[in-house]
Amino acid sequence: MTRRFAALPCLFGCVFVLPAAAQEGPPRSLERTLARALPCTVRVHGAGGFQGVPAYGTGVLVDERGYVLTAWSVALRTDSLRVVDHRGRSYGAVVWKADPGLGAALLKLEAEGSEGFSALRLGDSGRLRPGEPLVSLSNPFGFLYGDERPAVLRGVFSGVLRPRRSGYRVLRLPERLDHVLIHDIPNNPGTQGGPLLTLRGELVGIQGRLAESRATNTLVNYALPSSLLREFLREGLAAPRAQSLAPAQGAAERRRPPAVGAVLQRAYLIRPPLAYVERVVPGSPAERAGLRPDDLVVRLGERTIYDCRDYDEALASAPRGRPLPLLVKRGDAVLALELEVPAEEER
């Protein structure tokens, strides 16, 4: 790239218009963004240290009255929650609102009579494009002490992952997250809840807990997108009192796959086999879709079918009463078919 310095001659005349131009021109320097964001970033100390859950984390002040947005963690289920600000002042805190399914929690600092806090507003994560520079502010490994300010790490936005649609689960990812922001800044114990910012200082997400991709068996660096946090935050800030935390919930009820009339070759001893069609029930949706015996089901919707179990899960989670794209291998050909998923059966 080349940078041109053609404007040098007008040096003196233009110096005073610089602030206005800088605001809408290139991103402000990182130092400025950080000078603004560091006082809004806090350390969160909960209970834990068990089951690999760190007792410490990071949070971001989102309201002058002392509300802190952070990532939900069981470590927050404690009466002795403490939050430390950038000057090293320690506050008691309560969980004001929590949504484990979203992976977010809003804390309220016990700071009566305090002069008010610096706070960041949510930005728009929907505007991010791969390659956008990002910074994360966090308390990695909990090593910050006293008035030490959060660690700043930089990287770029990598893309959006929709784990439920693709079928590639991410372990320990909150279950109702429709999508997450993937970036190349390392997430470490303690970074969860920390702000993810553009260089202009827009709060586009908060860092998630450590999670592992089932597609790669590697840890993924992700953040909860601001677009999914907006509603949670609006409700939380409007709430008149702290929400009582619901007891931990069990696994969601497993749905049964609808009958579409394709019988798979399922005999197995150790692990489910590839989803080969053994038989097609006459008059069934599978027959109308054009499925034939010996077809290999490769994909249902956006989900790749590695075995019969994937097939069942993909069908069970498919929207009822609607056509589902189906990809099959027949001989050397790959065919795109469409399967009508029957509407919910009557009970």
Place this chain on the structure above:
Amino acid sequence: MSLPREAAAALGLAATLFFAGAGAAWAQPVPEAGASGGEAGASGGEADPPADPAADPEVVAALRRAYEALLPAVVRVEALGGLPPGHRAPRDRAGARGGVLVRAGFKQANGPSTGLVVSADGLVATSTFVLRRRPEHLFVTLRDGRTFLARLVGRDEAHGVALLRVPAQGLPAPRFAESAGLLPGRFAFALGLGLGTKAPTLSLGIVSGLRRIGGRALQTSAHVSPANYGGPLAALDGSVLGLLVPLGPRGEDAAVELYDSGIGFAVPAPRLKAIVARLRTGTPEEVVVLRRGFAGLALDPKHRGPNPRIAGVLPGSPAAKAGLSPGEFVRSVDGRPTAHAWQVRHALARRYRGDRVVLEVEGAVGRRSVELVLGAPPAEASGAPGAAGVD
């Protein structure tokens, strides 16, 4: 009032110079945002210090253009069937024989992999990572959504490159960079579809080193993992610098353990082209397999001389069969003069098992040229642990 970006940037610099000259700029404390809500700073005339180079708007814009330009060439590779997903590579070296390129014990997941279109007539390069579980069926999905049954036509186990053929024409091949002039420090970004995202994920770094791993790979600081093995490492102009592969400095097995560490490897574009040219002669029935060649030479690491000195010759090795003996000096390999032991290594690392290599050696009996046919390393031939320092 608005100014063009270049002008604003230039003004920033100009103002910095101006205030530095006045001796005031550095005395100003960084404004701390006390009040909340509004934008901080930007009140005085002081200029921003130079920003992070990767945050330069021109760099960001170039990166975005390069990403968009490469999108059509980055394809999803899916493997069905084969060994179970929880399969761990065997702990003994024997696992490396079947094209297994990951550390013993790494559990490979059921996930997609990435491929790169390398020619319009249906050739897709990917990494041998996708073959690790010996899949029964391979599928390639193009950016436009079309899915094809893909056939393996060749694999290069020395570089971790696999070549697939799909029944399609007019595929969007990317532009490949010439490596002449490539230097460490150049921005490089990695793309991959391995996490199961719809669009490739991007990680940004720089070229960290050239001619790594016996000259097989270039090194990058962009995060490289199973999420982007088989995908491109590209420059900001949208040209492909190399193919991301699970290679590592401690042999091919340890690569996955370095994932996302800022130590990643890619087969450089010119080498990739040469590999593709050899692999593309294969067919699904007769897959071309390129393996590391081995001569059986141990060079004296302490010797300082005009040419490296042969310290030992493994009995029964190609070097022994060619009549090489300890004490001789290697003057050249395939016509490339060799002044150092590493040059012999690099020259041999370019060649594969079964390749004929001509060594010019000099010893007590005078100067001569010997031809040897590279063979299998002794670890594979005998099952013994690899002999360190032997090429």
